[in-house]
Amino acid sequence: MLDIKFTKSIFRVQDLPTEIIPEVVLCGRSNVGKSTFINSLSKKKNIAKTSSAPGKTRSLNYYLVEEKFHLVDLPGYGYAKVSIAAKQKWQKLINEFLSNSTNISLAFHLIDSRHKPTELDIALNLMLRNFEIPYIVILSKIDKLNQAEKSKSVKRIKEFFPELNFGDNLMLSSSIKNIGKKEVETRLAKLFL
Numbered sequence: 001m002l003d004i005k006f007t008k009s010i011f012r013v014q015d016l017p018t019e020i021i022p023e024v025v026l027c028g029r030s031n032v033g034k035s036t037f038i039n040s041l042s043k044k045k046n047i048a049k050t051s052s053a054p055g056k057t058r059s060l061n062y063y064l065v066e067e068k069f070h071l072v073d074l075p076g077y078g079y080a081k082v083s084i085a086a087k088q089k090w091q092k093l094i095n096e097f098l099s100n101s102t103n104i105s106l107a108f109h110l111i112d113s114r115h116k117p118t119e120l121d122i123a124l125n126l127m128l129r130n131f132e133i134p135y136i137v138i139l140s141k142i143d144k145l146n147q148a149e150k151s152k153s154v155k156r157i158k159e160f161f162p163e164l165n166f167g168d169n170l171m172l173s174s175s176i177k178n179i180g181k182k183e184v185e186t187r188l189a190k191l192f193l
C-alpha cells in the first residue's frame, strides 16, 4: 500500500507542474478502471474520484506518491455520448500533455481485458511510441474472465501490439480482487522508491 495524496487537477497544458517530479501516467478509455486502479494502490480509499457514469474524469489529476513521484490520472476517451468537439479537445489535451511534459517516466495504458482494443487505444499506443514514452499495457477487470478467457485476452492483445511481452510490458489486473497489484507496486518501488 502506498501513501498517495491528491495534489491538483489541471485542464490546460499551461498549468503543467513546474517542479521536476517523475510522472507515471494512467491512460485508457473511459470506464476502463484508471481511477479505481489508483485507489487500489492507496492506503486511503477513495482518493481518486470514480464513477459508474463514464466520462467522469475531465481533468488531468495529479497524485503524489510517497512524496517521490506523481501518478497522473488522464481523462478517459471513447465514451459514445461525448460530442465530437469534446473528443477533439481530449485528443488535443492528451497530445499536448504527452509532448510537453518532460517529467513522464512511464505510462500505464489500461485496456479492458474483455474487449479488443479500440481505434483510440491504437491511436494512444501510437502516441506513446511516437513520444518514446516507456509503457506497460494493463489488461483490466480480469476478475470478469475465466482462465480460458484470460489466455484469449492475452493472445488477442499481442496480435494488436506485438511488442508486448507478458510479465514485462504486459500485465493483468483486477482492482477489485487485487490481482496484479503486487507486481505494479514492485515495479514502481524499483523505479522511484
Ligand SMILES: Nc1nc2c(ncn2[C@@H]2O[C@H](COP(=O)(O)OP(=O)(O)OP(=O)(O)O)[C@@H](O)[C@H]2O)c(=O)[nH]1
Residues within 6 Å of the ligand: 028, 029, 030, 031, 032, 033, 034, 035, 036, 037, 049, 050, 051, 052, 053, 054, 055, 056, 057, 074, 075, 076, 077, 140, 141, 142, 143, 144, 173, 174, 175, 176, 177
Ligand atoms: N469488475 C471490476 N470492475 C472494476 C475494476 N476496476 C474498476 N471497475 C469498475 O469500473 C467502473 C469505472 O471505473 P473508473 O475507475 O471510474 O474508470 P476510469 O477509467 O477512471 O473512467 P473515466 O474517469 O471515465 O476515464 C466503476 O464502476 C468501477 O467500480 C476491476 O478491476 N474489476
Ligand SMILES: [Mg+2]
Residues within 6 Å of the ligand: 034, 035, 036, 049, 050, 056, 057, 073
Ligand atoms: Mg477516472
